Amino acid sequence: MKHDFDQVISRVNTACEKWDDLQNRFGVSDAIPMWVADMDFTSPPPVIEALRQRVEHGIYGYTYRPDSYAEAIVDWVKRRHHWPIDRKWIAHSPGVLAALSTIILTCSQPGDKVIIQTPVYHPFSRTIKALGREVVNNPLHLENGRYTMDFADLEAKIDSTVKILVLCNPHNPVGRVWTGEELTRLGQICIQNNILVVSDEIHCDVVYKGHKHIPFASISEEFADQSITCIAPSKTFNLAGLQTSCIIIPNENWRDRFNQSMNSLNIGSPNPFGILAAEIAYREGEEWLEQVIDYLQGNLDFLIRYFQENIPQVKVIQPESTYLVWLDCRGLSVTTDELDKFMLNKARVAMNEGFIFGEDGAGFMRMNIACPRSIVAKSLRQIEDAVHFLCRA
Numbered sequence: 207m208k209h210d211f212d213q214v215i216s217r218v219n220t221a222c223e224k225w226d227d228l229q230n231r232f233g234v235s236d237a238i239p240m241w242v243a244d245m246d247f248t249s250p251p252p253v254i255e256a257l258r259q260r261v262e263h264g265i266y267g268y269t270y271r272p273d274s275y276a277e278a279i280v281d282w283v284k285r286r287h288h289w290p291i292d293r294k295w296i297a298h299s300p301g302v303l304a305a306l307s308t309i310i311l312t313c314s315q316p317g318d319k320v321i322i323q324t325p326v327y328h329p330f331s332r333t334i335k336a337l338g339r340e341v342v343n344n345p346l347h348l349e350n351g352r353y354t355m356d357f358a359d360l361e362a363k364i365d366s367t368v369k370i371l372v373l374c375n376p377h378n379p380v381g382r383v384w385t386g387e388e389l390t391r392l393g394q395i396c397i398q399n400n401i402l403v404v405s406d407e408i409h410c411d412v413v414y415k416g417h418k419h420i421p422f423a424s425i426s427e428e429f430a431d432q433s434i435t436c437i438a439p440s441k442t443f444n445l446a447g448l449q450t451s452c453i454i455i456p457n458e459n460w461r462d463r464f465n466q467s468m469n470s471l472n473i474g475s476p477n478p479f480g481i482l483a484a485e486i487a488y489r490e491g492e493e494w495l496e497q498v499i500d501y502l503q504g505n506l507d508f509l510i511r512y513f514q515e516n517i518p519q520v521k522v523i524q525p526e527s528t529y530l531v532w533l534d535c536r537g538l539s540v541t542t543d544e545l546d547k548f549m550l551n552k553a554r555v556a557m558n559e560g561f562i563f564g565e566d567g568a569g570f571m572r573m574n575i576a577c578p579r580s581i582v583a584k585s586l587r588q589i590e591d592a593v594h595f596l597c598r599a
């Protein structure tokens with residue numbers, strides 16, 4: 207079946223953050239929302255059909271995770287990422303961030319240090335600080351439009367109080383799919399220093415042609431033993447609101463501790479729609495996923511050409527994964543402080559400001575292109591008009 211991602215479907219009045227919370231978050235209601243990381247596309251049809259039947263049943267009481275749910279996850283990870291996982295390694299969490307908080311609480315002490323690689327998904331640093339741990343930045347290195355890890359800086363910053371490194375694999379917002387070589391080097395440093403790697407792989411299924419996601423833990427038994435991997439169907443199949451994620455913990459000791467914490471916090475119980483949608487998506491959603499990746503690639507090609515031809519002051523950091531595009535806007539004649547206001551108030555496009563991902567993100571904007579191409583085109587025209595006005599002023 208061919209899916210029509212060009213169709214514009216209104217999300218207004220569905221209590222969705224992206225559209226309905228715009229006034230509250232950005233102080234405007236007429237900007238085009240290209241921010242929070244979900245898609246303006248409907249989920250795979252088999253998921254919608256399964257949920258419809260479940261809704262019609264009418265009883266939504268306490269739910270457990272059937273064996274078939276875990277089997278669907280095991281099959282998916284093996285089929286899509288060639289990583290054979292044992293069912294018993296799988297732990298559960300409503301969302302990846304809830305899991306991250308639990309891991310930090312369980313696997314470190316107040317005052318310990320946690321490393322992140324900025325610019326990176328902004329809730330990482332907020333969460334670490336809120337839990338009384340210290341954030342250590344290991345900034346990524348940008349050269350010729352491509353980000354790489356800075357291993358010398360990483361090694362220089364490690365001391366005995368560093369307990370955890372949060373890896374974003376693939377990386378939001380810079381779009382890198384880390385290579386086996388990069389992951390191996392990173393893992394060796396962490397193993398030598400007894401640092402637990404939390405590999406947030408929530409974006410692992412949306413990867414563009416020519417790149418291949420490698421689960422950190424799949425590299426060796428030692429890596430598996432020293433890491434916790436977070437995956438979810440939320441970005442892949444646009445199910446973020448159903449708050450269902452899967453935490454893969456091969457190390458029995460870490461796993462027991464994680465499960466005990468989730469139990470003591472009483473946050474492990476699933477909702478019936480989340481686990482059903484996840485299972486069906488992993489079993490029957492792959493054809494839809496391939497089509498959505500093709501469509502996103504088309505949006506990306508269109509956007510890159512548009513910037514090159516019409517707004518060359520903005521450089522696109524070409525993503526290898528994710529539908530989030532990291533825009534280097536430092537060539538525009540606006541200060542980094544004014545950039546977000548310029549994009550919002552002059553271009554009327556609501557994106558995420560780069561500085562929230564770390565101070566090295568200043569001068570950048572993150573644009574979500576998981577929407578019909580006509581909306582991408584409209585937002586680009588608005589940015590172009592604003593930039594032309596700026597150049598004339």
Ligand SMILES: Cc1ncc(COP(=O)(O)O)c(C=O)c1O
Binds near residue numbers: 304440
């Ligand atoms: C890298 C990354 N991790 C975690 C999340 C949030 O996951 P969840 O909604 O499951 O907490 C996001 C959402 O954008 C993300 O990009």
